[in-house]
Amino acid sequence: MDLLLSEHHRMVRASARKFAEAELGPIAEEIDEQERFPMEVYRKAGELGLIGSIIPEQYGGGGADLLTNGIIKEEMCRVSAGFGMSMNICTNNFCYFIAKYGTESQKRRYIPPVISGEALGSWCLTEPEAGSDALAIRTSYRVENGEYVITGSKTFITNAPIARYFIVVARRQGTKGAKGASLFILERGMEGLSTGPPFRKLGMRCSPTGQVFLDEVRVGPEQVLGVEEEGFKTMFETLDLERILGANTSIGIAQACLDASVRYAKERKQFGKPIAEFQLVRNMLAEMATRLEITRVYTYSLFPLAERGVKLTKEASIAKYYASIMATRAALDAVQIFGGYGYMRDYPVQRYLRDAKLVEIGGGTSEIQKMIIARELLR
Amino acid sequence: MEIVALMKQVPDTETQIKVNPQGTWIIEDDIKWIMNPYCEFGVEEALRTKEKHGGTVTIVSIGPARAVEAIRTALAMGADKAIHVDDPALVGTTDSLGKARILAKILQSIPFDIIFAGKQAIDDDMAQVGPAVAELLGIPQLTFVNGLEWIDGRTVRVNRQVEGGSQVIECSLPVLITCQKGLNEPRYASLPGIMKAKKKPLETKNLAALGLDPAQVGKEGDTTEILRVELPPPRKPGKIVDGETPEEKAAKLAKLLREEAKVI
Ligand SMILES: Cc1cc2nc3c(=O)[nH]c(=O)nc-3n(C[C@H](O)[C@H](O)[C@H](O)COP(=O)(O)OP(=O)(O)OC[C@H]3O[C@@H](n4cnc5c(N)ncnc54)[C@H](O)[C@@H]3O)c2cc1C
Numbered sequence: 001m002d003l004l005l006s007e008h009h010r011m012v013r014a015s016a017r018k019f020a021e022a023e024l025g026p027i028a029e030e031i032d033e034q035e036r037f038p039m040e041v042y043r044k045a046g047e048l049g050l051i052g053s054i055i056p057e058q059y060g061g062g063g064a065d066l067l068t069n070g071i072i073k074e075e076m077c078r079v080s081a082g083f084g085m086s087m088n089i090c091t092n093n094f095c096y097f098i099a100k101y102g103t104e105s106q107k108r109r110y111i112p113p114v115i116s117g118e119a120l121g122s123w124c125l126t127e128p129e130a131g132s133d134a135l136a137i138r139t140s141y142r143v144e145n146g147e148y149v150i151t152g153s154k155t156f157i158t159n160a161p162i163a164r165y166f167i168v169v170a171r172r173q174g175t176k177g178a179k180g181a182s183l184f185i186l187e188r189g190m191e192g193l194s195t196g197p198p199f200r201k202l203g204m205r206c207s208p209t210g211q212v213f214l215d216e217v218r219v220g221p222e223q224v225l226g227v228e229e230e231g232f233k234t235m236f237e238t239l240d241l242e243r244i245l246g247a248n249t250s251i252g253i254a255q256a257c258l259d260a261s262v263r264y265a266k267e268r269k270q271f272g273k274p275i276a277e278f279q280l281v282r283n284m285l286a287e288m289a290t291r292l293e294i295t296r297v298y299t300y301s302l303f304p305l306a307e308r309g310v311k312l313t314k315e316a317s318i319a320k321y322y323a324s325i326m327a328t329r330a331a332l333d334a335v336q337i338f339g340g341y342g343y344m345r346d347y348p349v350q351r352y353l354r355d356a357k358l359v360e361i362g363g364g365t366s367e368i369q370k371m372i373i374a375r376e377l378l379r
Numbered sequence: 380m381e382i383v384a385l386m387k388q389v390p391d392t393e394t395q396i397k398v399n400p401q402g403t404w405i406i407e408d409d410i411k412w413i414m415n416p417y418c419e420f421g422v423e424e425a426l427r428t429k430e431k432h433g434g435t436v437t438i439v440s441i442g443p444a445r446a447v448e449a450i451r452t453a454l455a456m457g458a459d460k461a462i463h464v465d466d467p468a469l470v471g472t473t474d475s476l477g478k479a480r481i482l483a484k485i486l487q488s489i490p491f492d493i494i495f496a497g498k499q500a501i502d503d504d505m506a507q508v509g510p511a512v513a514e515l516l517g518i519p520q521l522t523f524v525n526g527l528e529w530i531d532g533r534t535v536r537v538n539r540q541v542e543g544g545s546q547v548i549e550c551s552l553p554v555l556i557t558c559q560k561g562l563n564e565p566r567y568a569s570l571p572g573i574m575k576a577k578k579k580p581l582e583t584k585n586l587a588a589l590g591l592d593p594a595q596v597g598k599e600g601d602t603t604e605i606l607r608v609e610l611p612p613p614r615k616p617g618k619i620v621d622g623e624t625p626e627e628k629a630a631k632l633a634k635l636l637r638e639e640a641k642v643i
Contacts, residue, residue, distance in 0.1 A: 007447070007448055007451060008573065008577065010448065011448065011451060011452060011455060011568060011573050011576075012570070012573060014413075014452070014568075015452075015455070015567050015568040015569075015570075015573065018567055019567050047569075048567055048569045048570060049569045049570030049571045049572075050570055052570075053570045062570040062571050062573075062574055063574060064570065064573075064574060068570070072570075
């Protein structure tokens, strides 16, 4: 499969894989167990240019194409999906978003500290009453003497407990539906902004998730990101890419499942021979590899189109949806191939399963993706 | 300072090696290729030398078109330029002397103060190219180096791994050093490094361009010939010594060690 890639992308993969295996590999179980985000690895990723790969060079980024980031995310997720997810919130949802819609001074202020690995960003949309139904957000703002006063709360926010920066979606008081929302860049330390403790999760446990509370947070117009009151429109423009990148998380996890399963099936002996000799085990390996490789090719093919600005609503949802069920299936089968050992916390495959389940929920559930796919078909 | 790192692309250590049907070489399709890990120590040391003394790092590599990827990786790590030798007459060559002649020819045409090479390539494990190049150039060589410090801008002090201990040698430039594990921890190719590598000069030359005769350094000129390549035989299963008592087991084991294994 890698032969389909350019030399550049193969080199990116080789370097990202080497980094992930050496820096994340030895601690992947421990950071899951301790629910700790490895800031030291994040800093090193920053030094290597992995966080800012797709950010323009004038803001300290690598200026690479979008697939480069997809590959980096995949390689991080192959070793620690929680780390890959947290890091990519910083890359794509925070920095790339600001690089695309921010003002010059916003770009200069917010991008460098994040891509250097010094600080984390976050992306705050979901609320207790607004999950799949994103337009139902209640966090609101009013304008007072040219200042914006924001009140509300956000939940399930990746990186929130440790992030320095927050892109917050809030609607202008009195507006409803798809109109009236604006995006704000907020900073820890602003009066009225606080965060809750990290939630205790099933998987993705090294990626801290938490609440953000906004109590009359007062900011000037320089904190507004993109066009005022067009927040949802701006956000929907970026959803395609976010969903395609969601598929990369799944691909990374599934690759980890496949690698572990192939290795184990050759090693583990029962009935006097390696379990890899049994047809039912081979079937699981063949199914896993087939679904994985097809998903990867489909997902990769979308990046150059997204780069050119082609609308990919249906395709991005197909990639995200299919990749997520592909990954949970791969993880279930990997646990099966490992037998009782697969169920033990001493082996990483149970972690792959716990991590994989998130990709069917975060960034839009499978049900929502199928809703979108069908809606696009029936247009 | 003019710094040169000789580098070879080899099959990934994790690749499952298969022998070709003729039993003369391995099947090269489907293999993942990497920079020889010992050469990687050399590239890293070359970069550290540049960071200390300034200058340029030139990568020199012989190999087919696929070798360019390993060369680009070295450029992405921070090397400045590269010379790549590729010629149809080299397909299937296995001779260390021929390779050394090519490398020496290049080194005679470019300035150098210090040359780094891997102690050996992990594919054929010959460990001859580095020393042969030094001989052909008539310069000193320090082999199996696992530690290096600079006394001044023209003198190195190295640690060599030798049987049962280590040897410390001081040497003035020019010198060729073959690198052993322990010398350093090679850096990762950074993303900006990968981006910049594409624009760095990489010259591919054939034998004619180097003024070399295929009859001397190509397949025809090989001074050695590989007769057969085979995989190591599968390991025999271990033997479990049984017996009623520990004494009985020990006696049986001693007997086996003496009569079968012939080690005591
Ligand atoms: C670990 C983690 C990290 C996250 N990180 C972030 C983040 O950084 N930023 C952020 O803003 N959000 C984040 N989220 C939130 C995530 O995007 C939401 O959880 C997700 O969109 C689903 O919303 P919900 O949890 O409220 O579920 P609900 O919307 O309540 O859904 C419950 C169930 O109902 C189904 N359902 C809902 N509506 C329909 C429908 N119309 N038709 C059919 N079925 C439907 C859903 O598919 C699901 O099965 C994160 C979540 C998790 C778990």
